[in-house]
Amino acid sequence: MREKIINFFKKWLSFVGYTTTVPMELSNQDILTFIEAMKSVSGYDFSEYTEKSFYRRIEKILVDNHMDINQLILKIKNHPEYLEQIVKDITVNTTELFRDPETWQILKYQVLPKFQDLPVINIWHAGCSTGQEVYSMLILLNEMNLFDRAHLIATDINSDVLDVADKGIYKYRAISEYIDNYNKVIKENPYNYDEFNDIPYTKYFTVEKVDYTIRVKPFLRKKTIFLKHDLVKDRNIFDRHFDIIMCRNVLIYFNHNLQNRLFEFFYENLNQNGCLVIGKHEGMLSPIANKFKKKGVVFIKKE
Numbered sequence: 074m075r076e077k078i079i080n081f082f083k084k085w086l087s088f089v090g091y092t093t094t095v096p097m098e099l100s101n102q103d104i105l106t107f108i109e110a111m112k113s114v115s116g117y118d119f120s121e122y123t124e125k126s127f128y129r130r131i132e133k134i135l136v137d138n139h140m141d142i143n144q145l146i147l148k149i150k151n152h153p154e155y156l157e158q159i160v161k162d163i164t165v166n167t168t169e170l171f172r173d174p175e176t177w178q179i180l181k182y183q184v185l186p187k188f189q190d191l192p193v194i195n196i197w198h199a200g201c202s203t204g205q206e207v208y209s210m211l212i213l214l215n216e217m218n219l220f221d222r223a224h225l226i227a228t229d230i231n232s233d234v235l236d237v238a239d240k241g242i243y244k245y246r247a248i249s250e251y252i253d254n255y256n257k258v259i260k261e262n263p264y265n266y267d268e269f270n271d272i273p274y275t276k277y278f279t280v281e282k283v284d285y286t287i288r289v290k291p292f293l294r295k296k297t298i299f300l301k302h303d304l305v306k307d308r309n310i311f312d313r314h315f316d317i318i319m320c321r322n323v324l325i326y327f328n329h330n331l332q333n334r335l336f337e338f339f340y341e342n343l344n345q346n347g348c349l350v351i352g353k354h355e356g357m358l359s360p361i362a363n364k365f366k367k368k369g370v371v372f373i374k375k376e
């Protein structure tokens with residue numbers, strides 16, 4: 074009954090030509106209709122994204138664009154470029170340099186040393202956002218003398234963030250937020266407090282005082298192939314298996330079925346002893362977990 078009244082009210086507002094900037098409560102049916110429309114006109118499938126975050130994003134899109142859900146559906150059906158913009162608006166792109174330093178410390182001291190003898194190290198950053206995770210990896214590899222052997226692919230569903238990642242230009246104020254993480258991973262050793270490697274971040278970034286940006290140095294920038302890839306529908310299009318798959322803070326937006334399918338998919342596309350790294354608020358609950366050795370959020374494929 075409540076839903077019927079809300080829908081009637083929404084239709085009436087739209088009939089009299091009024092579009093509200095106050096978020097309207099969306100019904101499950103509204104969301105399902107929107108997801109179906111996206112799927113039918115584009116192939117993007119958001120049906121297995123977690124409801125809470127997805128609802129919030131759609132509500133924000135409606136408020137920002139002064140539309141109701143029916144107007145949004147109509148517009149995505151008729152304007153493919155607008156649909157691409159909506160996909161970008163749905164995604165959450167928060168990231169930082171050396172995000173969750175403990176994870177990078179595990180990689181540095183417990184995982185990467187085991188790759189010292191590999192002639193090639195294939196790495197995939199799935200859901201790389203604006204690239205800070207990729208540059209963190211490259212800095213770490215460089216400090217461990219593994220840089221030349223590494224081949225990196227970084228993907229995301231959102232092509233705008235890939236452009237930022239490829240350029241490697243960030244706001245200067247971000248560096249002050251990142252510097253603590255950088256120091257924890259690159260300068261300090263949590264297993265030996267006497268050790269201190271005084272490597273300034275300016276080894277990897279140039280600071281542009283004119284436009285208040287920091288720029289990733291070209292030798293790091295040139296190393297990665299950035300590609301658009303949708304984890305929901307695209308398979309391994311890269312023609313290789315991986316030694317490291319980083320998929321952090323992406324699975325949290327997916328329901329358990331999709332998460333489990335992706336865990337299977339990542340497992341199949343890892344080399345023996347290769348590792349999958351997930352976010353610190355993510356977990357692996359499916360039976361596939363038995364096929365991995367776990368070190369924090371690093372899952373190493375068993376022999």
Ligand SMILES: C[S@@+](CC[C@H](N)C(=O)[O-])C[C@H]1O[C@@H](n2cnc3c(N)ncnc32)[C@H](O)[C@@H]1O
Nearest residue numbers: 164167168200202229230231303304305321322
């Ligand atoms: C919160 S960011 C995580 C960035 C980085 N991995 C980190 O941990 O800092 C999540 C990223 O996943 C991407 N994403 C969401 N759905 C995706 C999908 N179906 N396929 C590929 N990437 C997706 C988003 O565009 C966003 O850039």
